[in-house]
Amino acid sequence: MEEKTILERLRKDFPAGVKETLTSLGDEVVVIDKEALLQIATFLRDGPAEFRMLLDLTCVDYPGKEPRFEMVYHLFSLSRNRRLRIKMGLDESDLRLASLTSLWKNANWLEREVYDLFGVHFEGHPDLRRLFMYDGFEGHPLRKDYPLRRRQPLIRLKE
Amino acid sequence: MPTRIQKQARQDTMLLNMGPSHPAMHGTIRVMLELDGERILNSEVEVGYLHRGFEKTCEHRTYFSLLPYTDRLNYVSPLINNLGYVMTVEKLLGVEAPERAQYIRVLMSELSRISDHLTCLAAMAMECGAFTAFLYKMKAREFLWDVIEQTTGARMTTSYIRIGGVRADLHPDFDSVLKKAVEETRLVLKDVHGLLDKNKIFLNRTRDVAIMSREDAVAFGWTGPCLRSTGVSYDVRKARPYLVYDRLNWDVPLGERGDNFDRYLVRMKEMEQSLRIIEQAAVRIPRSSRAFIAEGMAPAQAIKESRRQRVRKDITLSPNLEGSEEARYPDILASDKGFVVPPKEETYTTIEGLINHFKFFMRGHGLRPPKGEVYFAVEGGNGELGFYIVSDGTDRPYRLHLRAPCFHIVSSLEQLIRGRYVADVIPTFGSMNMIGGELDR
Numbered sequence: 001m002e003e004k005t006i007l008e009r010l011r012k013d014f015p016a017g018v019k020e021t022l023t024s025l026g027d028e029v030v031v032i033d034k035e036a037l038l039q040i041a042t043f044l045r046d047g048p049a050e051f052r053m054l055l056d057l058t059c060v061d062y063p064g065k066e067p068r069f070e071m072v073y074h075l076f077s078l079s080r081n082r083r084l085r086i087k088m089g090l091d092e093s094d095l096r097l098a099s100l101t102s103l104w105k106n107a108n109w110l111e112r113e114v115y116d117l118f119g120v121h122f123e124g125h126p127d128l129r130r131l132f133m134y135d136g137f138e139g140h141p142l143r144k145d146y147p148l149r150r151r152q153p154l155i156r157l158k159e
Numbered sequence: 160m161p162t163r164i165q166k167q168a169r170q171d172t173m174l175l176n177m178g179p180s181h182p183a184m185h186g187t188i189r190v191m192l193e194l195d196g197e198r199i200l201n202s203e204v205e206v207g208y209l210h211r212g213f214e215k216t217c218e219h220r221t222y223f224s225l226l227p228y229t230d231r232l233n234y235v236s237p238l239i240n241n242l243g244y245v246m247t248v249e250k251l252l253g254v255e256a257p258e259r260a261q262y263i264r265v266l267m268s269e270l271s272r273i274s275d276h277l278t279c280l281a282a283m284a285m286e287c288g289a290f291t292a293f294l295y296k297m298k299a300r301e302f303l304w305d306v307i308e309q310t311t312g313a314r315m316t317t318s319y320i321r322i323g324g325v326r327a328d329l330h331p332d333f334d335s336v337l338k339k340a341v342e343e344t345r346l347v348l349k350d351v352h353g354l355l356d357k358n359k360i361f362l363n364r365t366r367d368v369a370i371m372s373r374e375d376a377v378a379f380g381w382t383g384p385c386l387r388s389t390g391v392s393y394d395v396r397k398a399r400p401y402l403v404y405d406r407l408n409w410d411v412p413l414g415e416r417g418d419n420f421d422r423y424l425v426r427m428k429e430m431e432q433s434l435r436i437i438e439q440a441a442v443r444i445p446r447s448s449r450a451f452i453a454e455g456m457a458p459a460q461a462i463k464e465s466r467r468q469r470v471r472k473d474i475t476l477s478p479n480l481e482g483s484e485e486a487r488y489p490d491i492l493a494s495d496k497g498f499v500v501p502p503k504e505e506t507y508t509t510i511e512g513l514i515n516h517f518k519f520f521m522r523g524h525g526l527r528p529p530k531g532e533v534y535f536a537v538e539g540g541n542g543e544l545g546f547y548i549v550s551d552g553t554d555r556p557y558r559l560h561l562r563a564p565c566f567h568i569v570s571s572l573e574q575l576i577r578g579r580y581v582a583d584v585i586p587t588f589g590s591m592n593m594i595g596g597e598l599d600r
Contacts, residue, residue: 025250025533052377056534056562060549072547074534074562078377078391081398085534106380109570117214127163132207132599141215148219 006049006084014040029085037088038098044075044084045103051075051084054104057111059118061144068092069118090120099125117142164203168193172200175581179208183286183585186595190572190584197580202573209595217559222248222322222526230316232561232597235278236271236540238307241320246401247535247546248322251528254498259490260324261402262444267319268537269433269440270307273344274300275540275592276384276426283423283589284355287364292354299347302340309336322526323499324492328447337441341434348430355423365419369575369587376417380567383542385591388425389417395538407439422590447490458507465508474504498526525554541565541592563597
């Protein structure tokens with residue numbers, strides 16, 4: 001019943017920020033508004049639930065849908081042995097999002113990865129650069145409209 | 160384009176590149192150091208040299224056919240990657256593997272875990288000058304890989320663990336080969352303890368070097384042996400048990416200081432626990448209920464005869480297809496039709512079987528999990544190996560994301576080596592067990 005209290009607590013404390021809470025295939029999910037991300041993340045980390053670990057952070061691209069991008073965060077609470085998934089929509093017209101580097105240190109590289117592969121801009125990130133791709137790479141390869149076989153060699157290939 | 164460290168570097172300091180091609184940078188990774196003499200003022204880690212678009216590729220492969228790509232993530236313990244991916248899909252499908260298959264999976268993942276730890280520590284010891292320890296550990300790894308090879312048919316790129324179970328049953332000689340491998344590994348562990356635990360050179364380079372506090376380890380998302388070396392008791396196998404880990408008796412070794420030596424010691428102790436798990440699982444594994452098919456008919460012969468009458472004889476399959484016999488399925492593969500490759504006898508001798516086979520592999524017809532998204536994690540060699548899969552109801556994942564454990568660990572390298580000497584980079588980096596395949600994806 002504990003998971004209910006966390007999800008309920010979120011719903012009660014952030015009536016404007018939390019859009020939906022649900023349990024899908026045994027995973028607890030909270031869908032939030034992107035403006036409330038930093039506030040809710042801070043509450044989850046320092047609040048009673050003690051989600052001290054950011055397990056994972058990624059993005060999913062749904063071209064043609066509104067909003068186009070969906071950010072997915074996975075948090076983990078060591079003291080309660082509980083995972084939580086945070087999701088939020090992100091419009092293509094406004095790809096700016098608050099950075100979580102002030103809360104979790106590994107958010108630094110994780111956000112660089114998402115910036116690299118999806119082109120999401122994290123505001124407040126100390127060093128937002130591409131992580132896997134090289135400088136000068138064009139486009140964001142994990143977006144659905146980036147072709148699978150498109151090549152961008154740094155050195156010209158032999159004709 | 161100048162990088163961050165080139166822009167920020169002081170005028171009187173020296174910039175030194177370590178890697179991307181450097182014998183101690185396992186795989187390819189570039190560490191740029193800003194040096195004041197031998198002391199590291201700042202550093203910058205650049206990854207991505209092994210980026211091959213794993214996630215993008217997976218979005219274009221079916222659930223069944225992307226399995227071989229997971230072998231190449233952590234190439235030292237491919238079976239655990241197979242397991243992580245397969246169990247995520249199983250969670251999505253709601254399938255559970257038969258008990259014997261679950262024990263086989265436990266056996267295989269523990270064998271892989273030991274070889275993962277052995278490789279990490281062997282390289283770490285060698286880079287500190289202990290070449291003997293390296294050779295000993297490699298020797299033990301060979302014995303373990305013999306066991307894996309005998310059953311799975313491959314040493315590294317196994318693709319052995321399949322959705323719903325495993326590809327083939329254990330080899331008939333499994334018990335004796337396993338026994339030998341366990342004995343040899345025990346001996347090697349004892350030798351290595353003797354060689355390194357009180358070795359002054361090794362201690363000087365690892366004891367109290369690159370200390371990680373508990374809070375920082377958690378904030379960096381460390382998991383696995385590295386997190387446990389700081390004293391945080393978190394092991395996915397204990398915290399959120401999967402397979403049959405909760406039925407076996409084993410401990411989670413912890414470190415105290417979180418330095419390089421603790422990371423070494425925790426891995427050494429973990430291997431002993433893995434050996435315990437293997438020994439218990441090998442005894443408790445439910446026996447295979449079916450006997451081997453000794454004499455049967457060749458598939459072509461069966462088809463010929465089936466033109467006249469219905470064939471009831473056993474079919475002998477090519478040795479390459481061992482484990483795909485119908486008789487063995489109940490032990491090692493889930494019975495849910497449509498989730499597993501249909502038995503080969505049916506494919507070869509009946510038209511329905513052939514159609515089922517085609518349907519399974521045909522584009523848009525194969526394994527189609529329901530819509531939804533799922534996160535599942537297993538304990539990999541480096542820590543929590545998590546897969547996040549979004550399914551849109553078609554036969555290929557809409558999005559597949561890997562939570563690579565060493566990604567989080569390597570991201571803390573800059574902090575760990577700040578203020579240390581150049582020589583400290585080597586054991587620190589070695590103790591992290593950076594694996595390019597899963598880090599860069």
